[in-house]
Amino acid sequence: MPRIDGKRLLADLQHIRGFGRFETGVHRPTFSPEDVAARQWLAGRMAEAGLAPSIDGVGNVLGRSPAAGPCLLMGSHTDTQPRGGWLDGVMGVIYGLEAARAFAEEPAAAGLSIDVASWADEESHYLSFLGSRSFVGQLPEAEIDNAKHREDGTPLRQAIAQAGFAGRPRLTLEEGRYRGYLEAHIEQGGSLETDGKRIGVVTSIVGIFQYRMTFEGRQNHAGTTPMPIRKDSGVALVRLLAQVNDRFAAIAGPRTVWTAGRILLHPGAPSIIPGKAEVLLQFRDGELTQMQRMEEELVRLVAEANAMGPCAVSLETLSRTPPTAMDARLQDAVAAAAEAHAPRGWMRMPSGAGHDAQILARRLPAGMLFVPSIGGVSHHYSEDTAEADLVLGCQVFCDAAFRFLKA
Ligand code: GLV
Ligand code: MN
Ligand code: MN
Numbered sequence: 001m002p003r004i005d006g007k008r009l010l011a012d013l014q015h016i017r018g019f020g021r022f023e024t025g026v027h028r029p030t031f032s033p034e035d036v037a038a039r040q041w042l043a044g045r046m047a048e049a050g051l052a053p054s055i056d057g058v059g060n061v062l063g064r065s066p067a068a069g070p071c072l073l074m075g076s077h078t079d080t081q082p083r084g085g086w087l088d089g090v091m092g093v094i095y096g097l098e099a100a101r102a103f104a105e106e107p108a109a110a111g112l113s114i115d116v117a118s119w120a121d122e123e124s125h126y127l128s129f130l131g132s133r134s135f136v137g138q139l140p141e142a143e144i145d146n147a148k149h150r151e152d153g154t155p156l157r158q159a160i161a162q163a164g165f166a167g168r169p170r171l172t173l174e175e176g177r178y179r180g181y182l183e184a185h186i187e188q189g190g191s192l193e194t195d196g197k198r199i200g201v202v203t204s205i206v207g208i209f210q211y212r213m214t215f216e217g218r219q220n221h222a223g224t225t226p227m228p229i230r231k232d233s234g235v236a237l238v239r240l241l242a243q244v245n246d247r248f249a250a251i252a253g254p255r256t257v258w259t260a261g262r263i264l265l266h267p268g269a270p271s272i273i274p275g276k277a278e279v280l281l282q283f284r285d286g287e288l289t290q291m292q293r294m295e296e297e298l299v300r301l302v303a304e305a306n307a308m309g310p311c312a313v314s315l316e317t318l319s320r321t322p323p324t325a326m327d328a329r330l331q332d333a334v335a336a337a338a339e340a341h342a343p344r345g346w347m348r349m350p351s352g353a354g355h356d357a358q359i360l361a362r363r364l365p366a367g368m369l370f371v372p373s374i375g376g377v378s379h380h381y382s383e384d385t386a387e388a389d390l391v392l393g394c395q396v397f398c399d400a401a402f403r404f405l406k407a
Contacts, residue, residue: 001104001106001108001346001398001399001402002102002103002105002106002109002398002399002402003103003105003106003395003398004098004099004102004376004391004394004395004398005101005102005349006390006391006394006395007100007202008088008098008101008377009094009095009098009390009391009394010064010390010391012094012097012098012369012385013086013087013090013091013094013390015041016038016041016042016090016094017086017090019034019035019038019041019400020032020035020038020080022036022083022381023083023381023382024086024179024381024382024384024406025080025083025084025085025381025382025383026080026084026085026090026381027082027083027084027171028078028079028080028388029079029080029123029125030079030120030121030123030125030126030130030159030375031059031121031125031126031159031160031162031163034164035059035078035079035162035163035340036059036303038078038090038403039059039061039078039118040055040057040079041117042061042093042097043061043063043196044053045062045097045133046063046097046100046116047063047366049063049097049100049104050065050100050101050104051063051064051065051066051068051100051115051116052064052065053064054167054171055165055168056134056168056169056170056225057160057165057166057167057168057169057170058116058120058121058130058131058134058139058144058160058165058170058406059121059130059131059160059163059165060118060119060120060134060135060170060171060266061078061116061117062115062116062171063097063099063100063115063116063117063395064115065114066114067104067111067112067113068111068113069109069111069112069113070111070179070405071112071113071114071115071177071260071290071405072112072113072114072115072178072179072180072181072182072401072404072405073114073115073117073177073178073181073182073360073364074092074095074096074099074100074114074115074116074117074181074183074401075092075093075096075116075117075118075119075181075183075356076090076091076092076096076118076119076122076183076184076185076292076355076356077089077094077118077119077120077122077123077131077356077387077404078090078093078118078122078163078374079120079121079122079123079125080123081086081123081337081379082237083380083381083383084123084189084376084378084379084380084381084383085186085377085378085379085380085383085384086174086379086381086383086384087122087186087264087383087384087385087390088185088188088378088379088383089122089185089386090118090282091119091184091185091186091390092183092184092185094382095115095184095393095397095398096114096116096117096184097116097239097395098398099114099116099388099394099395099398100114100115100116100238100369102398103398103401103402104201108381109169109202109400109402110229112204112254112402112405112406114175114401115178115383117131117133117135118131119132119356119359120133120134120377122208122226122356123396124150125148125149125150125151126147126148126156127139127143127147127156127161128208128210128318128319128321129146129321129354129356129359130147131356131386132158132356132359132360133175133359134170134171134172135170135171135172135359135360136172136173136359136360136362137172137173137363138362139212140361144156144157144160145157147285150280151262153274154178158342163250163375165179168237172364173364176238178364179204179365179404179405180281180329180336180364180365180366180367180404181354181357181360181361181364181365181366181367182325182330182366182367182369182397183366183368183369183370183399184368184369184370184397184402184405185351185353185355185368185369185370185371185395186201186370186372186373186378186383186385187349187370187371187372187373187378187381188329188352188353188373188374188376188378189353189373189376189378190373190375190376191347191349191376192347192349192370192371192372192373193372193373193375193376193377194376195347196345197240197345197346197347197348197372198342198345198346198371198372198389198393199334199341199346199347199369199370199392199393199396200346200347200348200349200369200371200372201334201335201346201347201348201349201370202326202331202340202348202350202351202357202367202368202369202370203325203326203331203348203350204256204286204287204323204324204325204350204351205323205324205326205327205351205353205354205355205357205358205361205368206255206284206286206323206350206351206352206353207271207286207287207288207291207320207322207323207324208282208283208284208319208321208354208393209268209282209283209284209291209294209317209319209320209321210280210281210282210317210318210319211280211281211282211298211315211316211317211318212278212279212280212281212315212316212318213234213239213240213278213279213281213302213313213314213315214263214277214278214313214314214316215233215234215237215239215276215277215278215312215313216233216276216311216312216313216314217231217233217234217236217273217274217275217277217310217311218230218231218273218275219266219267219272219273219274219275219276220273221271221272221273221274222270222271222272222273223271225273227249227286229370230273230310231273231275231311232274232308232311233265233273233274233275233276233277233311233376234265234273234277236277236305236310237265237277237278237279239262239305240301240302240305240313241251241260241279241281242299242303244258244297244301246280247297247301248283248294248297250264251293251294251297252361253286253287253290254272255284255287255350255352256283256294257283257284257285257291257352258281258283258284258294259277259281259282259283260280260281261280261282261371262278262279262280263277263278263279263280264277264278264279265277266278269347270354270395274299280318281298281299281342284352284354285323286323286350287323288322291322291323291368298315298359302315321354321358321359323358324357324361324366325361325402326354326357326361326366326367326368327361327365327366327367327406329365330365330367330400331348331367331405333367333400333401333403333404333407334367334368334369334396334397336400336402336403337350337397337399337400337403338369338396339394340359340396340399341395341396341399342392342396346396349370350393351368351370353378355361356369367400367404368395369393369397369400370393371389371390371392371393372386372389373385374386378382379381
């Protein structure tokens with residue numbers, strides 16, 4: 001069985017943490033200078049590991065194994081949330097790199113191969129699952145042409161050009177090359193910690209639907225405009241959001257969650273009635289029928305708000321990613337490896353976070369492994385995982401890959 005080198009793994013994780021360090025976490029948004037530098041560093045580390053690296057026209061980094069024989073694709077993402085954690089995404093990429101090195105050093109793994117990827121923009125600064133959707137052939141050029149940064153409006157094409165990737169071909173899944181896709185990630189919730197387990201075998205990944213609601217009112221003076229004639233887009237937004245919250249609570253299933261993560265009022269000054277308001281809203285669930293029901297409710301509430309006035313509301317769908325089951329054989333390989341290295345210290349569990357594995361699963365058998373997040377915290381710079389868990393998780397990951405490819 002290939003043996004990972006825990007010191008080498010931790011050293012690489014600490015090194016890449018330096019690209020965009022923020023407090024104890026990392027600020028490395030997609031195509032920022034720090035993100036581009038991290039991709040280039042990763043490509044160099046892949047080459048040192050004996051993989052042939054390339055960075056493609058949307059920023060995907062792929063290290064291809066020169067070895068013949070059954071191949072497993074591994075990866076995750078190296079972009080981060082704004083002021084995010086140091087492990088979200090990048091841990092899975094470095095696990096892949098370490099597994100590739102461990103395979104190369106293990107005679108029993110001769111004839112087996114591993115490719116490693118960092119998928120661009122998993123955190124959706126421009127486009128939901130930009131890199132992995134491109135790789136599986138489900139991202140039309142027109143979508144790239146039209147995409148803009150979700151906050152500052154920079155066109156995606158411009159960001160790609162500034163990163164130095166414009167004009168490069170887009171890498172796509174080579175038919176027949178892979179037996180499957182395996183991704184490791186921090187749990188990002190507290191279930192493993194609460195249950196006293198060290199490894200999660202992911203059974204399914206949550207679906208995520210995302211929307212932008214825009215409210216058009218009339219900008220005017222906050223002192224001279226009588227209340228009855230105002231068209232206050234901020235008030236309209238708050239009222240509708242409260243209704244959405246109440247209605248979603250009434251129809252929610254046990255795993256339904258919803259979030260309004262960003263609200264903007266234009267122009268955003270204390271003495272101006274906001275003329276335009278915007279909210280980014282998402283909901284998640286493990287059941288597609290439940291998600292469709294929630295979308296119907298949202299559409300109905302928006303129609304009611306439009307009928308009532310005085311502000312016009314538009315609802316734009318940003319992405320619809322359905323819930324996805326993980327491959328049974330990959331689950332069993334991760335479970336067997338977990339039992340070997342952490343007897344009774346693992347459990348099967350669904351993922352409440354989205355992952356590139358749900359996109360790769362459209363073309364390949366896909367599986368995932370989780371390690372515990374301290375205090376269940378993620379998408380915050382304080383996100384962390386115990387070193388011993390990082391090392392154990394990588395060994396289980398590597399062993400699971402070996403078992404899967406050998407079977
Ligand atoms: C991925 O980061 C997610 O938001 O689930
Ligand atoms: Mn994330
Ligand atoms: Mn992630």
